[in-house]
Amino acid sequence: MGLEMRATCERCDEPLFANGLAYICSYECTFCASCTRKLTHVCPNCGGELVRRPTRV
Numbered sequence: 001m002g003l004e005m006r007a008t009c010e011r012c013d014e015p016l017f018a019n020g021l022a023y024i025c026s027y028e029c030t031f032c033a034s035c036t037r038k039l040t041h042v043c044p045n046c047g048g049e050l051v052r053r054p055t056r057v
């Protein structure tokens with residue numbers, strides 16, 4: 001259990017930093033901000049809503 005912090009966007013392979021801006025769905029599909037905008041905040045894998053990934057504490 002627990003969030004796996006993926007290091008790249010699943011769509012464009014852009015590097016994502018643990019404390020940078022990234023979006024994630026409830027199944028932990030991870031996308032960068034520009035892809036999330038193009039996907040209109042809907043995960044293309046599972047249809048879930050993409051929300052901002054919490055930054056590392």
Ligand SMILES: [Zn+2]
Binds near residue numbers: 011012014034
């Ligand atoms: Zn991307």
Ligand SMILES: [Zn+2]
Binds near residue numbers: 026
């Ligand atoms: Zn998903």
